[in-house]
Amino acid sequence: xxEYDNTSKRLESIExxxxxxxxxxxxxxxxxxxxxxxxxxxxxxDKEKIKFYLDFFERLIKVMKSRKLWDEVDEELLKDVLKGxxxxxxxxxxxxxAKLFESWLEKNIVGGD
Numbered sequence: 001x002x003e004y005d006n007t008s009k010r011l012e013s014i015e016x017x018x019x020x021x022x023x024x025x026x027x028x029x030x031x032x033x034x035x036x037x038x039x040x041x042x043x044x045x046d047k048e049k050i051k052f053y054l055d056f057f058e059r060l061i062k063v064m065k066s067r068k069l070w071d072e073v074d075e076e077l078l079k080d081v082l083k084g085x086x087x088x089x090x091x092x093x094x095x096x097x098a099k100l101f102e103s104w105l106e107k108n109i110v111g112g113d
Contacts, residue, residue, distance in 0.1 A: 027069045042085050054104045
């Protein structure tokens with residue numbers, strides 16, 4: 001094997017490792033945003049702010065799916081948390097807020113794709 005071939009193989013190996021590292025960093029960044037917004041949205045009472053963050057979720061999921069960073073675990077987590085938030089609002093007699101979450105879930109998670 002020539003020195004050129006050896007160097008070329010090492011460069012390919014480095015490029016592959018860098019690509020994998022970049023993907024892992026992207027995944028961590030997106031999942032961090034997802035979890036931060038889940039924490040924020042679960043405490044909001046303002047309808048317009050809730051709608052804003054639900055729209056943000058929709059955009060974030062599309063980007064994550066396009067980069068193949070969205071998986072079933074993320075989907076189940078989001079579904080479970082938002083269903084729980086909806087149920088909590090229903091218990092507090094805030095049906096309009098519960099319905100916001102439920103209709104978003106139906107459109108984007110349960111009935112989506």
